[in-house]
Amino acid sequence: QVQLVETGGGLVQAGDSLRLSCAASGRTISTYSMGWFRQAPGREREFVAAINRLGGSTYYADSVKGRFTISRDNAKNTVYLQMNSLKPEDTAVYYCAASQRTVAPMLRESYAYWGQGTQVTVSS
Numbered sequence: 001q002v003q004l005v006e007t008g009g010g011l012v013q014a015g016d017s018l019r020l021s022c023a024a025s026g027r028t029i030s031t032y033s034m035g036w037f038r039q040a041p042g043r044e045r046e047f048v049a050a051i052n053r054l055g056g057s058t059y060y061a062d063s064v065k066g067r068f069t070i071s072r073d074n075a076k077n078t079v080y081l082q083m084n085s086l087k088p089e090d091t092a093v094y095y096c097a098a099s100q101r102t103v104a105p106m107l108r109e110s111y112a113y114w115g116q117g118t119q120v121t122v123s124s
Contacts, residue, residue, distance in 0.1 A: 002027045002113050004096045009118030012086055016122070020081040022096030022115060030054075030074040033099045035111055036081045038092035038120075045095065049081060050105035059105050064090075086122045093117040 008020040022034070035050035049070035050059045058070050069082040079096060097111035104110045 002029065002032065002098050004098060004113060004115035006094060006096045006115045006118040009094060009120045011121045011123065014087055014122055014124050016086050017082070017084045018086065018120060020083065020094055020096075020118060020120075022079040022081075024077045024079075024098070028074065029072065029077050029079065029098060031100065032113075033102065033105055033110075034070075034072060034079045035097045035099065035105060036070060036079075037095045037097060037108065037111075038090075039095070039117075040092040043092075045108060047106040047108070048094070051079065052102070052105070061106075083120070086120075088122045088124045091120060091122050093119050 002024050003026045005023050033052050036048040037045050038048050039045040051070045055072050067085045072079045095117045096115040098113040099111045101110045
């Protein structure tokens with residue numbers, strides 16, 4: 001079983017950047033596809049980005065494409081989400097997740113392990 005801890009959230013202004021980190025323990029993440037999801041108050045948890053086991057393939061929600069970049073360092077057992085040009089609508093709790101599946105990286109149901117989340121607030 002893998003444990004995930006997200007860090008890097010905070011309060012920023014529109015147009016600023018943040019980098020979220022997801023540190024894993026318990027098992028190496030090299031055997032997992034990894035994803036980032038977010039949940040705003042009163043809304044469903046939604047897909048943000050995903051990356052396959054070796055980092056060769058990435059996937060993004062249309063709302064963040066071109067602004068966010070997911071990456072991973074399997075040697076450090078860490079996944080990152082670089083967020084640029086932040087908008088107020090990016091405000092949410094951001095969750096890191098791990099999946100042993102190799103398909104459907106955009107579905108919440110594909111992920112068995114989740115972190116506790118980190119708050120990102122973007123002011124206008």
